[in-house]
Amino acid sequence: MNKPTAKPHKPGSKNKRRRTRFALLREQLLPRSRALTRLARRLGIAAALILALTAGFLLYLRIQSLPASSISQTSQIYDLHGSLIDTFHTGQNRKSVALADISPHLIEATVAIEDRRFYQHLGFDVKGMTRAALVNLEHMSTKQGASTLTQQLARNLYLTHERTWQRKLKEAVYTIQLEMNYSKDEILGLYLNQIYYGHGAYGIEAASQMYFGKHASRLSLAESAMLAGIPKGPKYYSPYMDMKNAKDRQKTILQAMVEGGRISQAEADEAFREVLAFKPLAADGSGGFAPYFRDYVRQIAVDVLGIDEARLSEGGVHIYTTLDPDAQKAAEQAVKEGMPPGSEQQAALVSIDPRTGYVKAMVGGRNYKTNQYNRALAGTRQPGSSFKPILYLTALENGMTPVTPFRSAPTVFTYDGGRKTYQPHNYNNKYTGGFINMREAIASSDNIYAVNTVMSVGADKVIEMARKLGIDSPMRPVPSLALGTFPVSPLEMASAFGTLAAGGVHVKPVAILRIEDSKGEVLYQAQPEAQRVVDAAHAYVLTSMMESVFETGGTGNRVAAMIKRPIAGKTGTTSSDAWLVGYTPELATAVWVGYDKGRALTKAEEHRAAPIFARYTEQALAAVPPKMFPIPEGVVGVYINPASGKLASLRCSGSRLEMFVRGTEPTEICGAAETDVSPGTSDGGSSADEAAKRSWLDHLKRWWNH
Known part of the structure; x- marks a missing residue:
């Protein structure tokens, strides 16, 4: 059988087929290659344009002058009558110094806590912003910020502290200009001479002199770590305001310096243990009229109403308050006269108009110059009785x-x-x-x-x-x-007793009536928050009984002769606290005396609250005619026999007019059958008008006897 013969191989046919495939592939890829080339060319052109625009923008910023620094304006606080009480600072207490004249400890502490990558970034810490964004996203709130020292300087020098995109864009532009026009050391020097350290001190030299009485160049590591923590929140981290917060912040800064390799752990521990010697806060640094009230107003504006603290200090804000200057003077004088010179015993007084909730007077201690702790707001004292x-x-x-x-x-x-x-x-x-x-x-x-x-x-x-x-x-x-x-605070007690004085209507305490910016635009307007929480009849019956505190046998009887008007109140005494809280129809006042460290009171010290209360109440209401507490509907007055609590009769000795909520008065007659009628009553009880007349006569007799 013949085998089939193989086809003869033609030289070059295989190469021809390969070339054909390459040609086809080239024809397929060539359009894509050309497209990619065009895309690359366009991207290159776009990149070149972006670089050119960026370079042009930076060149533009380089030749542009920075704006003039914004000039701070004094914020003012006014009393109830619209008269100026005080300013939050009387001008900026500032003295600029060269960076070389600032302690290296302070410089390192500031950089460690505020901007640890200050010398590495170009004005914006991208790594820090990313880290802060992740933390904020995790907590779904603004837990961390990432402003560099340059950004903070731009904001403080040229801008307000309003939270708008326009302001943030301007801040970014000024930050770039600062980095282009100044060296890092120059920026840091400007920052340390600009930043606010609390109590009217701007810049590190003024702060060093105010807190420690020394030049900024001589600050120790411990002092530097303390001062570096204050700008984040002067109200919270000032050692004059809250030593615990200040020490906690100091420890955080020292640890940041350790982590940054600036100091050793042993140096940090030693600095934290160092006992710092602070200067007493000078009167012109934070004094003025009603200083405790002024601090209270500032606290409300910042913490409750959300007014930016820097804006409050420098933005020309006008705050109209409820303070009655005559009542405030009376309060300060009563505390001064009621406490013996040289004694370490402290006192606090807060007074409220029960009809409006207006805080009329506030004294948080005996000497604001030496101690700014506001005891009128401190909920650390037992009210006792x-x-x-x-x-x-x-x-x-x-x-x-x-x-x-x-x-x-x-x-x-x-x-x-x-x-x-x-x-x-x-x-x-x-x-x-x-x-x-x-x-x-x-x-x-x-x-x-x-x-x-x-x-x-x-x-x-x-x-x-x-x-x-x-x-x-x-x-x-x-x-x-x-x-x-x-424990409660005097402000809480005055507010509670004010509810009784207002016949059961609770009005939330008000200290700020209105806040306006420097242009007169209203930033805040108070809205009354009044609510009936107690029946008027029950409130009046209690008030009637509390008047007995100032009558014979009452614990407030010792000061009854000092008060020439109807008054209701209650004393309170513990081993370390003494109170008198009371009210008239126009004024509810709480007075506390004691020691900051809870030292036991002597008998004489226990009796100092009542005279302060009496002296203040009479002086504050000197121009107000005495008024009885109005008797509301639902109250009846009946004569009772005090010993039995039954209706008075001729068969039982002794009778007294007693006030009851209608329907709760006694019906049984003392020592007699139920058909008997008690003298001086009609159908078992006198009218409210008759009771009012008798109550008024009782007051007149008491005043006459005194």
């Missing part, structure tokens, strides 16, 4: 009346399901041994009656009442609540 009216108001709303009896005798109370006991004692261990009523308990400040009351109505309800009256400080539902064992 001055808290009891809140308890008794709760009791009135829950069925008790002014004649509800409890025995005044040593008593052991059990609570928490019988697992715990509580044994209160009366002041000086004085007990009547018999039954007393609510009016007598308020006047004599009987502790046994108070604890019996809280056990009857429930401590939870008392706390609920305190919240309605404006007290926000923490409390627990235990029997000792009745004796005021949980």
Whole structure:
């Protein structure tokens, strides 16, 4: 069988086929290659244009002059009548120094905490901005910022602190110009001479002199770390305002210096332990009229109303407040006269118009120049028996009346399901041994009656009442609540008693009426926040009983002769605190005296709150005619026999006009059948008008006797 012969191989045919494939591939790729070439050419042109535009923009910025620095304007604070009280600073306390005349410790501390990559970036820390953005995204809030020292300098020199995109764009442009026109050391020197260190001190030299009485060149590591932390928030990190916050910030800065390799851990620890010697804050640095009130206003403006602190200090802001200058002068004078010279005992007074909530006067201590701590706002003091009216108001709303009896005798109370006991004692261990009523308990400040009351109505309800009256400080539902064992602030107590003075209407305390910017545009306008929280009849019945505090046998009787008008109030005394909180229809005032360190009070020191209260109240209301507390609908006055709490009659000796919420007055007649009628009453009770007349006559008799 013949085998098929193979086709003859033609030389070059394989190469021809390969060339054909290459040609086809080239024809396919050539358009793409040309497209890529065109794209690359266009990108190159675009890049060149961008570079050219960027270079042109930078050249433009290079030849442009930086704007003149913005001039700070003094912000002013006005009283209730529109008269100037004070300024937040009387001009910038500033003295510029060369960078070489600033302690290297201060320079390193500032760079470590404010901008650790200052000498590496070109005005913007991209790495820092990325890190801050990730942290903020993680927490869904602005937890970290990433402004460089150059950005901060641009903002402080040329711009306001408003939060707008336009301002941020300008800040970026000025930052670039600063970096182009100045060296890093020059920028740092400008920054350290510009930044605000609190209490009117601008620049590190002024701050060093104010805080430590030395030139900035002589600052130690510990002093430098302390000062470097203040600009972030002078109100929070100033050692004059809050030493704990200042020390915490100092520790953070020292640790940042360690992490940056600027100091060792041992040096940081030694600096943190160093006890710093601060100069007393000079009067012209932060004095003026009503300085504690001024600080309170600033705190509200920044923390509550959101006014930028730098704008408040330098932006020409006008703040119109509720301060009554006559009342403030009376408050300062009363505190001064009520405390003996040389004593370390402190005092605080805050006074509110119960009808409007206006804070009329505030004294936070005896000497603002030496101590700026505002005790009028400090919720660190036990109110003692001055808290009891809140308890008794709760009791009135829950069925008790002014004649509800409890025995005044040593008593052991059990609570928490019988697992715990509580044994209160009366002041000086004085007990009547018999039954007393609510009016007598308020006047004599009987502790046994108070604890019996809280056990009857429930401590939870008392706390609920305190919240309605404006007290926000923490409390627990235990029997000792009745004796005021949980700390509150004088401002809270004045606000709560103001609710009683206003017949049960709580008006939130107001210190700022209006804020205007330098152009007169209104930034904030106060809106009244009044709410009825207590029935007017219950509030009045309690007020009537609290008037007994200033009558014979009452704990405030010693100052009754100093007060020439109807007054209701309550004293309070603990081992380290003494109070008198009281009110007229026009003014509710809380006075506290004690020691900052909680030192025990002597008998004489316990009695200093009441005269301050009395002296202030009379002087503050000197131009106001005395007024009775108005008797609202739903109140009846009946004559009762104090010993039995029943309606008075000729068969029982002794009678007294007592006020009741209608429907809660007694119906049983003392020592007689129910058909008898008590003298001086009609159908078992006198009218409210008759009660008012008798109450007024009682006041006139008391004033005449004094």
